[in-house]
Every structure is written in C-alpha cells, then in structure tokens.
Amino acid sequence: MTDKKRLLSGVKPTGRPHIGNYLGAMKQFVNLEDSHESFFMIANYHALTTLHNSDELKENTIDVALDYLAIGLDPEKSVIFMQSQVPEHTELAWIFNCITTMPYLMRAHAFKDAEAKNKEVSVGTFDYPMLMATDILIYDPDIVPVGQDQKQHVEFARDTASKFNRIFGETFKLPEVQIQEEVAVVPGIDGQKMSKSYNNTISLFASDDELRSSVMNIVTDSKGEGESKDPETSNLFTLHKHFSGDKLQDLEKRYRDGSIGYKESKEILYEDIKSIVAPLRERRENLKNDIGSVHSILKNGGEKAREYASKKMDEVRKKVGVSLE
Ligand code: ADP
Ligand code: TRP
Numbered sequence: 329m330t331d332k333k334r335l336l337s338g339v340k341p342t343g344r345p346h347i348g349n350y351l352g353a354m355k356q357f358v359n360l361e362d363s364h365e366s367f368f369m370i371a372n373y374h375a376l377t378t379l380h381n382s383d384e385l386k387e388n389t390i391d392v393a394l395d396y397l398a399i400g401l402d403p404e405k406s407v408i409f410m411q412s413q414v415p416e417h418t419e420l421a422w423i424f425n426c427i428t429t430m431p432y433l434m435r436a437h438a439f440k441d442a443e444a445k446n447k448e449v450s451v452g453t454f455d456y457p458m459l460m461a462t463d464i465l466i467y468d469p470d471i472v473p474v475g476q477d478q479k480q481h482v483e484f485a486r487d488t489a490s491k492f493n494r495i496f497g498e499t500f501k502l503p504e505v506q507i508q509e510e511v512a513v514v515p516g517i518d519g520q521k522m523s524k525s526y527n528n529t530i531s532l533f534a535s536d537d538e539l540r541s542s543v544m545n546i547v548t549d550s551k552g553e554g555e556s557k558d559p560e561t562s563n564l565f566t567l568h569k570h571f572s573g574d575k576l577q578d579l580e581k582r583y584r585d586g587s588i589g590y591k592e593s594k595e596i597l598y599e600d601i602k603s604i605v606a607p608l609r610e611r612r613e614n615l616k617n618d619i620g621s622v623h624s625i626l627k628n629g630g631e632k633a634r635e636y637a638s639k640k641m642d643e644v645r646k647k648v649g650v651s652l653e
Contacts, residue, residue: 330365333470336503338369338411338463341388342379345395346529347601348514348522351570352475356508358400360473366406367467367633368396370626373411373418373459377452393622398533398612403625411463413630416637420462421455423648424488427495428458432487437480461485465492466637468501476512477521479505496647514570515563517546533609536602543598553589564593571600 337357339345345354357368370392372385379385389410396408411417433439436457442449452459457480464472464485472482482505489500513521516528523529530542546564551557559565559580568579575596582588615622645651 332363332365334367334467335360335364335471335473336367336369336464336467336469337473338371338374338460339392339395340371340374341385341392342375343388343524344391344529345532346516346522346524347532347570347605348516348529349475350399350532351511351514352508353473353478354395354399355511356473356506357396360471361401361406364471367469368401368406368408369463369633370396370408370410371460371463374456377450377456390619390622393626394612394615395532397615397622397625398608400608400611403629407629407632408625409629409633410626413626414466414634414637416466416634416641417459417462419641420466420644421459423644424458424461424492425455427491428488433457436484437477457481457484458488461488464503465489465500466640467633468640469503470501471506472503473506473508476507479507499644499647511570515566517542519547519563530601532605533612534605536606539602539605540598543594543601546594546597548590551586551590553592554586556586557583557588557590559583564590564597568593568597568600571597571604573600575600 337353339349339354357366360366370389372389375385375388379388393408397403401408433454438456439449439454442453460481461484464482465488472485474482482503486502489502493499516522516526517530518526518528520526520528531538534542546567548562548564549557557565562583565579565583568576572579579588579593579596583593642651646653
C-alpha cells in the first residue's frame with residue numbers, strides 16, 4: 329500500500345483516438361501517473377454496447393493498450409488492464425441495477441441523445457452508467473480524470489455510491505471528477521466538438537499525409553490574407569492554442585492585423601501538431617512489433633486489478649447478503 333491518492337480512468341476501444349481524446353483525457357493520465365496510484369482500464373464491455381464484431385473488438389482492445397503505452401503510461405507504475413479481466417465489474421453492476429431506478433437512468437445524456445435520434449437503445453446502452461459506476465467504485469479511487477462529456481457519468485457513480493452506502497452501510501468512497509478546463513472541449517475540423525460520431529476528427533496517430541489533409545480541411549470563414557481575423561471565434565486558432573505554444577502571441581497579433589492567411593496558419597498548425605504526435609507515433613510503431621509484451625502487460629495488470637476488485641466484492645457480497653459468511 330502507498331499513501332498516494334488513487335486514480336482510475338478508462339477508454340472505450342471503439343476506434344482510433346483523436347487529438348480531442350488525447351488533450352481532453354489521455355494526456356492528463358500521463359501527467360498524473362507519478363503522483364497517483366493509477367488504474368487505466370480498457371472498457372471492452374462498454375464497447376460491446378455498440379460493437380458486435382469479435383475480431384474488431386480484439387483489435388481495438390490491443391490498439392488502446394498500444395495507445396496507452398505510446399502516450400507514455402508506464403506499466404511499472406500503473407495498472408493497465410481490460411475490464412473483462414475483472415468479472416467483478418459486471419457482477420457489481422447487477423447489484424447497482426437493483427438499487428437504481430429507470431427514471432434516474434433516463435436522465436443520462438447518452439441515453440437522451442440516442443432517444444432523440446430515434447436510435448434503437450439496447451439495455452446495455454441504457455445501463456452503461458451503472459457499469460461505469462462499478463468500474464470506478466470497485467477501486468475506491470480519489471479522482472477520475474476524464475473529458476467534460478464524461479462528467480455526468482462520474483456524478484452517477486457518486487450518486488450510486490451514496491445510495492449504496494445509505495442502504496447497506498459505508499462501503500464506497502465518493503470519487504471526484506477531474507477535468508482540465510482549458511481542454512474540456514477540443515473543436516473538430518468543422519468547429520463542433522471533435523468526436524468520432526461527427527466525423528470531424530484529427531487522428532492522434534495519423535500518418536503525416538492524413539494529418540496534413542485533416543488540418544487543411546479545417547473549416548474557416550472566407551476572410552483572405554490582409555483581412556483582420558478574430559482569434560476568439562476561430563476554431564483553427566483554438567487548435568493553435570493547444571499546439572503552437574510559444575508562437576501563440578505572435579499568431580494572435582497576425583490574426584488581428586491580417587498579416588496571416590488561413591493557409592499559412594494551417595501550415596504552421598500542421599507542423600506544430602506533427603512535432604508533438606510524431607514521437608508518440610514512432611513509439612507506437614515500435615511497440616506494435618512486440619505485441620507479446622503488450623499481452624503480458626495486460627495479463628499482469630488484469631491480475632493486479634482483480635486482486636483489488638475481488639476483495640471489495642467480498643465485502644459487498646457480505647453487505648448485501650448474497651454471501652452467507
Ligand atoms: P468520442 O466523442 O470521439 O466518441 P469518447 O466519448 O470515446 O470520444 O471520449 C473518450 C474521452 O475523451 C472522454 O474522456 C472524453 O471526455 C474525451 N473527449 C472526447 N472528445 C473530446 C473533445 N473534443 N475535447 C476534449 N475531450 C474529449
Ligand atoms: N465511458 C467512458 C468513455 O466513453 C469510458 C469509461 C468506461 C470510463 N469506464 C470508465 C472512464 C471509468 C472513466 C472511468 O470515454
């Protein structure tokens with residue numbers, strides 16, 4: 329045991345990560361892993377709510393493990409594991425289901441969005457927040473670092489912990505959500521929130537050509553070179569804020585005085601993003617050549633995670649009365 333605060337977060341293996349995922353969530357993981365006892369999960373049961381193809385799910389799962397390692401997470405310091413390696417998560421989800429009401433889960437943004445779009449909603453999608461509550465609560469973390477759109481899910485976990493504690497006695501710690509405000513919502517190339525669902529992403533591990541083409545496709549207004557541009561409202565400029573560091577003041581001045589055109593601004597942004605992502609991409613390529621060690625990192629991580637979760641579940645089973653001890 330250590331006296332460090334504990335952290336848990338997760339990523340759903342449903343496709344290539346984009347720079348919104350990286351800045352909004354994954355980059356924080358690396359910054360926090362030294363100061364926290366950290367658990368990083370691959371939420372493969374959550375992916376199953378939308379992905380029904382075993383080869384694809386397996387491939388995406390390894391991809392997230394590679395992503396975690398490529399961004400710099402260190403399996404010597406952190407527990408990196410798959411949700412499915414710890415069946416106690418799904419077991420606890422059933423118990424949470426039995427103390428949660430339908431109207432409460434109907435308030436979830438993800439459910440409401442799916443309903444609004446007239447999508448067919450599976451029971452798993454409806455219940456998504458309860459499984460996520462178990463992912464979190466079973467490890468008693470102090471903080472859960474995520475992007476803005478996961479805030480409600482962490483609140484659901486806190487509510488569920490309180491409710492359980494009220495009914496069965498003090499069992500779960502209430503975790504704090506941790507959101508980095510300045511990267512809470514990274515815009516996509518069309519100016520909406522960057523998201524896989526909107527097809528407006530810049531992939532984190534894109535090749536140079538793909539990266540260039542995504543950046544060149546960023547939507548701007550029609551102001552030409554020589555015309556003053558408003559950095560406050562430009563999503564291209566917002567991306568500069570995340571990637572262009574020292575150059576930012578000069579860029580802002582040039583936006584305002586009109587001495588920069590969007591084409592040049594995009595060329596600069598492309599180079600700046602490339603300089604940050606290229607080393608991550610290279611590390612990922614190297615790791616890919618050694619998939620055996622990725623498998624053993626997961627095996628190890630799964631065992632460590634399960635050790636925690638199974639102790640907690642022993643306590644929970646006793647508290648609710650499904651264990652006769
Ligand atoms: P997507 O919307 O592309 O499907 P996910 O829902 O899988 O992304 O999000 C994974 C993580 O990345 C979450 O913690 C989420 O809050 C964060 N995230 C996703 N998109 C953005 C964004 N545009 N800006 C900041 N954080 C984001
Ligand atoms: N729902 C999260 C997402 O879509 C992934 C996730 C699953 C998660 N379980 C978690 C995140 C537990 C933090 C903690 O991004």
